[in-house]
Amino acid sequence: xxxxxAVRRGGMNRLDxxxxxxxxxxxxxxxxxxxxxxxxxxFSALIFVLALVPPFSTFLNHQSWLNTFASAGVxxxxxxxxxxxxxxxxxxxxxxxxxxxxxxxxYAFAASPFSGNDFPFLPMLFVGAAVAAVFGVLLGAPxxxxxxxxxxxxxxGFGEIVPIVFLNAEPYTQGTNGIGGISxxxxxxxxxxxxxxxxxxLDNLKYFLLMIVILAVTMVLLYRLQDxxxxxxxxxxxxxxLAAAASGVxxxxxxxxxxxxxxxxAGFAGVYSASKITIVSPNQFYFTVSFTVLAMVxxxxxxxxxxxxxxxxxxxxxxxxxxxxxxxxxxxLPIPIISDINFVQYQFLLYxxxxxxxxxxxxxxxxxxKRVQRVLHTPEDPSLVAxxxxxxxxxxxxxxxxxxxxAERDLETREALExxxxxxxxxxxxxEEGALGAPPGSDEETGGHPxxxxx
Amino acid sequence: MTAIASRATPVRRSRGYMxxxxxxxxxxxxxxxxxxxxxxxxxxxxxxxxxxxxxxxNALSIGAIYALIALGYTMVYGIIELINFAHGDVFMVGAFLxxxxxxxxxxxxxxxxxxxxxxxxxxxxxVFVMPLTGLLNVGIERFFYxxxxxxxxxxxxxxxxxxxxxxxxxxxxxxxxxxRSSPQIFPLRDNAWRWEIGGISIPFLSFFIFAxxxxxxxxxxxxxxxxxxxRAMRSTAQDREAAALMGVDLNQTIALTFLLGGxxxxxxxxxxxxxxxxVRFDLGLNAGLxxxxxxxxxxxGNITGAVLGGFMIGFIEVFAASLGxxxxxxxxxxxxxxxxxxxxxxxxxxxxxxxRA
Numbered sequence: 001x002x003x004x005x006a007v008r009r010g011g012m013n014r015l016d017x018x019x020x021x022x023x024x025x026x027x028x029x030x031x032x033x034x035x036x037x038x039x040x041x042x043f044s045a046l047i048f049v050l051a052l053v054p055p056f057s058t059f060l061n062h063q064s065w066l067n068t069f070a071s072a073g074v075x076x077x078x079x080x081x082x083x084x085x086x087x088x089x090x091x092x093x094x095x096x097x098x099x100x101x102x103x104x105x106x107y108a109f110a111a112s113p114f115s116g117n118d119f120p121f122l123p124m125l126f127v128g129a130a131v132a133a134v135f136g137v138l139l140g141a142p143x144x145x146x147x148x149x150x151x152x153x154x155x156x157g158f159g160e161i162v163p164i165v166f167l168n169a170e171p172y173t174q175g176t177n178g179i180g181g182i183s184x185x186x187x188x189x190x191x192x193x194x195x196x197x198x199x200x201x202l203d204n205l206k207y208f209l210l211m212i213v214i215l216a217v218t219m220v221l222l223y224r225l226q227d228x229x230x231x232x233x234x235x236x237x238x239x240x241x242l243a244a245a246a247s248g249v250x251x252x253x254x255x256x257x258x259x260x261x262x263x264x265x266a267g268f269a270g271v272y273s274a275s276k277i278t279i280v281s282p283n284q285f286y287f288t289v290s291f292t293v294l295a296m297v298x299x300x301x302x303x304x305x306x307x308x309x310x311x312x313x314x315x316x317x318x319x320x321x322x323x324x325x326x327x328x329x330x331x332x333l334p335i336p337i338i339s340d341i342n343f344v345q346y347q348f349l350l351y352x353x354x355x356x357x358x359x360x361x362x363x364x365x366x367x368x369x370k371r372v373q374r375v376l377h378t379p380e381d382p383s384l385v386a387x388x389x390x391x392x393x394x395x396x397x398x399x400x401x402x403x404x405x406x407a408e409r410d411l412e413t414r415e416a417l418e419x420x421x422x423x424x425x426x427x428x429x430x431x432e433e434g435a436l437g438a439p440p441g442s443d444e445e446t447g448g449h450p451x452x453x454x455x
Numbered sequence: 456m457t458a459i460a461s462r463a464t465p466v467r468r469s470r471g472y473m474x475x476x477x478x479x480x481x482x483x484x485x486x487x488x489x490x491x492x493x494x495x496x497x498x499x500x501x502x503x504x505x506x507x508x509x510x511x512x513n514a515l516s517i518g519a520i521y522a523l524i525a526l527g528y529t530m531v532y533g534i535i536e537l538i539n540f541a542h543g544d545v546f547m548v549g550a551f552l553x554x555x556x557x558x559x560x561x562x563x564x565x566x567x568x569x570x571x572x573x574x575x576x577x578x579x580x581x582v583f584v585m586p587l588t589g590l591l592n593v594g595i596e597r598f599f600y601x602x603x604x605x606x607x608x609x610x611x612x613x614x615x616x617x618x619x620x621x622x623x624x625x626x627x628x629x630x631x632x633x634x635r636s637s638p639q640i641f642p643l644r645d646n647a648w649r650w651e652i653g654g655i656s657i658p659f660l661s662f663f664i665f666a667x668x669x670x671x672x673x674x675x676x677x678x679x680x681x682x683x684x685x686r687a688m689r690s691t692a693q694d695r696e697a698a699a700l701m702g703v704d705l706n707q708t709i710a711l712t713f714l715l716g717g718x719x720x721x722x723x724x725x726x727x728x729x730x731x732x733x734v735r736f737d738l739g740l741n742a743g744l745x746x747x748x749x750x751x752x753x754x755x756g757n758i759t760g761a762v763l764g765g766f767m768i769g770f771i772e773v774f775a776a777s778l779g780x781x782x783x784x785x786x787x788x789x790x791x792x793x794x795x796x797x798x799x800x801x802x803x804x805x806x807x808x809x810x811r812a
Contacts, residue, residue, distance in 0.1 A: 092612055142797040149538050150796055152612060153747055157789035160744065168782050287740065291620065298613055349624035355617030359610050360602055 032227075033220045039306075040216040044069075044208075059325050066204035072316040073211035074273045078289075079296040079312035080218055080305065081265025086294065087302035088226060089258035090238030091144070092152040095159020097289035099263040101166060102135050103128040103270020104280040105173070111183035111275075114174065121185030121275055129267030136263025137256060144255045159290050163282040178281025185210070185275050199275075207276055214272060215309070218265060222305055225261065234258055238303075288348060292319075295351040298358055301365025311366055319347050474759065478766075485770055486511050492778055505655035510777045512661035516730055518769025519668035523723035524746035525753070525761040526675065527592070527716030533692040533756035534712045535604070540615040541595055543743015544622035545717050549588040549724025550637070550734040551626060556583045557728070558638040567640050576640060577667075580725050585718040592717025593710050601706070619739065626736035634735050637728030664726045671722055672762055675715065679758060688712055692756065741785070745772070748792040754802025763803060 028035035050056055051065035060068065078100060085093045106128040110119040119127075143154040166173045173179065187210070190197035195209045225231050233254045236244035245251050274280050293312075300311020323343040330343070358365065489510055493503040524546050531539045557563050557580055567573045599618050603611040641660045650657040679685035687708045690698040699705050727742075728734060749768040753760025768788060775784040795802065 086609070090609060092609055094616070142793070146796055146800060149532075149536070149608075149612065150751070150800065153538060153744075153751070154793065154796055157744060157748070157792055160741075161786050161789045164782070164785050168786075291616065294613070294616070302609075346624060346628065348620050349628070352617045352620030352624060356599055356614050356621065359606075359614040359617065360599070363606065363610055 032223055036219050036223060037216050040212060040219070044212045048208075059321050063202070063204050066208045068317065068320060070204065070207040070211045070276060071320070072313050073208075073215055074269050074276075075293065075296065075316045076215060076309050076312045077211075077218060077269040077272070078266055078293045079300065079308050080215075080222060081262040081269070082293050083297050083300075083302065083305065083308040084222065084225075084234075084265070085258050085262035086297055087304070087308065088231065088238065089234040089255055091255060091258065093155045093259070093262065094152050094287075094290055094294070095139075095155035095157070095162070096262070096266060096293055097285045097287070098139075098159045098162035099132040099136055099266035100270045100273070100289065101162055101280075101282075101285035102132040102263075103267035104274040104284070105166060105179070105270075106131045106267070107271040107274040108179040108182050108280045112179050113181045114179045118183055121183070121271075122187055125268060125271045128271035129264045132263040132267025132270065133260045136260045140256045140259035144252055144259065156287070159287055163285045166285070167282040173282075176281060176283075178279050178284075180279040182274050182278040182280070184278065201278075211272065214268060218268065219305060219309065222261075222265075226305065230254065230257060291348070292351065295355050298355055299366055301368040304365070304367055304369035307365060307367025307369065319344075323347060478763070482511065482515075485514070485774075489774065489777065492774070496778065498779075502655055505652045506777070508652065509655050509657045510773050512657045513777075514770045514773035515766070516661040516664040516726070516769075517773060518766035519665045520723050520727055520730065520765075521742070521746050521749050521768050522762045522765025523668055523671065523719045523726075524742060525749040525765040526672070526758060527720045528743075528747050529750040529753070529755055529758060529761035530688075530712050530716050532750065534688065534709055535600070537600065537611050537615065538747065539595075539600075539716075540612070540743070541618040541622060542592070542716065542720060542739075543741075543746065544619045544626075544739035545588050545592050545595075546720040546724050546727070546742055546746075547626060547734070547736065547739035548591060548622060549584050549721035550727045550738060551630060551635075551724070552584045552587055552721065553580050553725040553728045554635060554637045554734055556580050557640060563638055563640050565640070573640065577725070577729075581667075581722055584721040584725050586721075588721030588724065589714040589716075589718035592713040592720070596710060596713040601709075619743075623736055623739060630734075630736060632736065634733040637732050637734050639729070639732050641729050660729060664730060667722070667726060671719060672758075675719065676758060678715075684708070684711055745788055748788055748795075751792060751800075752795050752802055754804040757802065757804045760802055760804035 028039075047069060048066075051060075051062055051069075056065065078096065081099075082093060082096050085091050085096070107121075107124050109115045110117050110124045110127065111121070139155070139158050143151055146154070167175055169175075184199040184201070186198040188196040195206050199206045199210075226234075233244065233249045236247065236249055237251055237254060241251055244254075273284075277284075292315075296312035296315050297308050299315060300309070301307035326343045486507055489507040490503055493499045493506050493510075499506055524543065527542045527545070528539060531537060531542065557576070560583075561576065561579070563576060567576065595618055599614050600611050603614060641658070641663070649659060679688055687698065687703045688711065690701065690703055691705060691708045691712075695705060698708075723742075724734075727738070745768050746765065749764035750761045751764070752767055753762070753764030755761075768791070771787060771791060772784045775781070775787045780787070
């Protein structure tokens with residue numbers, strides 16, 4: 001790309017200062033939690049109304065749409081949790097569905113005829129999340145000291161054996177049949193409009209509203225975490241673990257925290273999902289679930305909470321509504337080959353292709369976070385281009401833009417340094433775990449670099 | 456150089472003999488362990504010694520399959536530090552190709568009781584399947600991993616998972632979701648081809664698979680250890696930049712590594728069909744995971760270690776299965792992986808090298 005084109009592109013991406021969009025952006029930066037809640041309310045109102053109007057109302061009726069939105073919320077919640085692990089902390093977790101399973105089975109044990117218990121939903125939501133978090137820590141504590149690749153394979157193994165355990169421990173889980181008849185939630189007294197009273201099988205609106213509330217709360221918490229000292233430590237570890245450790249970030253504890261937060265979110269999703277489908281069985285938690293959620297995080301844009309949430313939502317809707325619709329549509333056509341194609345069956349092929357293409361062509365995802373995009377596309381930064389290609393004539397405006405960008409970049413660097421410094425204050429002492437050099441047990445003992453291909 | 460080589464060779468050779476001796480001792484110990492376990496179990500106590508022998512043969516062939524797959528993981532990881540998640544699926548493709556060549560192209564579905572035609576047929580299958588899976592692996596590297604060689608670590612890993620799913624779903628689209636039977640050309644039921652002992656029959660197939668695997672592994676060992684290209688591979692694994700400065704063609708060497716790994720996975724696919732008699736689109740995931748466990752167990756990047764690890768995983772799995780815990784065999788294998796990673800992450804033969812990711 002020529003320098004001037006790069007400058008023009010960079011310039012076009014900037015917001016028009018003083019415009020409405022700029023003012024909204026400024027407001028949402030200043031009042032993030034409020035704007036998330038407002039955004040969620042607006043978005044849910046939008047999809048609520050959209051489902052009533054023609055192009056969408058032809059696919060499903062309104063009740064089914066609400067049901068689909070509620071199920072989509074489960075995947076969005078999972079994607080948000082995995083985003084903390086993969087997107088923010090840069091740890092590849094391939095067994096994420098296991099934590100989802102722990103949440104779901106916890107609620108199944110707490111409120112089903114099989115166990116004989118009937119605990120209320122709301123406390124169990126947190127108990128389920130806590131159980132998932134405990135297993136997250138149990139898995140993470142020994143493995144997070146290892147290199148990233150080993151973590152991936154370890155979590156993959158964990159994700160494989162958890163459903164196997166639930167499948168084989170028949171006296172406690174009823175094996176393949178799963179635990180059925182799980183109680184539906186009852187949260188508020190019946191006089192509360194819309195969401196009050198016991199949830200019925202057909203109360204899609206109640207499930208929808210409950211999911212919106214859970215999502216809004218989760219997103220507010222995750223945004224606040226991302227902007228906190230912990231969030232900056234995650235980013236530091238993702239970008240350069242050695243540098244983060246050298247700056248005093250306790251890498252093991254910080255990574256463990258990311259793992260626990262991710263597991264907690266999956267636990268919420270599990271409890272909600274169990275209370276909605278009212279049956280849990282091992283086949284709901286196989287590797288394909290982990291893979292789907294990973295694809296959602298990658299496609300949405302690792303590290304960007306809104307992007308991941310929106311990406312997961314869109315992917316789920318495409319997968320569960322449009323592929324099914326395509327199926328019925330093409331099956332009705334009298335063309336022999338096309339009518340045989342089962343589009344739903346190939347959703348994982350589509351995910352695979354999408355993952356590979358995203359990684360090769362647009363690794364920052366469809367809705368990237370600013371920081372990730374800048375890391376991946378630095379050469380397009382006009383200030384750099386201008387600096388390296390001094391002969392290019394820049395207009396005064398472009399030069400100004402380039403200077404501003406350079407200043408912004410400096411600011412970011414300073415911010416990152418400060419973040420590292422902040423985190424350093426947190427550390428107990430410079431020579432504890434995570435001080436200069438590799439933390440004990442992280443690399444020297446893993447055989448770190450494979451060294452050589454030995455005979 | 457020559458001085459170092461001449462000094463090093465006798466040492467290395469004696470270490471090799473020691474290793475072979477240790478392996479033999481290990482197999483015998485494994486036999487007795489199985490014998491004890493089977494004798495203690497009332498359901499199997501009356502034929503324990505024969506059953507134990509049968510399970511040892513079983514373990515040898517399954518271990519050989521895992522070892523062949525594990526070699527691909529370990530070589531690729533040794534050279535570009537990538538867990539090639541698609542490797543297990545390359546093995547699956549190899550198993551399908553073997554069905555295609557034996558059942559489809561050559562039209563062999565029945566047993567062949569003559570030695571020479573049988574060996575010729577299997578040689579044809581191997582010669583057909585191994586280059587194809589090797590080239591498939593090279594293609595995956597060329598188009599999916601090479602562009603990401605300098606990308607953040609997560610990118611090629613996620614790509615590898617994507618490629619794995621693509622291969623799996625292409626197989627699903629072509630072959631359907633059920634088990635496809637693989638032609639059983641090996642005469643399992645013929646009395647001349649099995650060993651009757653105490654009412655238990657041990658097919659020679661197990662030893663045959665073991666032999667095929669051993670031939671391939673020794674060939675690989677010699678290739679990596681003695682040829683110019685093998686030396687290029689080892690030097691690339693040790694230090695990629697330094698190797699490039701010494702005139703090693705990195706792209707060619709990495710492609711060669713993928714070619715060898717893919718070819719061995721293809722061979723594993725062929726013998727899988729013989730041993731188990733079926734192929735399915737999702738074979739790659741579990742076999743790949745176990746083979747990776749084997750590679751880690753043996754010490755990743757270490758060829759001998761991968762072979763050793765493969766056999767150990769096969770032994771562990773068969774041990775669990777012969778005690779009636781077939782459904783828990785996955786669980787056992789991953790528990791082993793967890794313990795290895797926590798207590799000896801460098802593996803059995805891995806060196807304790809301190810270097811940064």
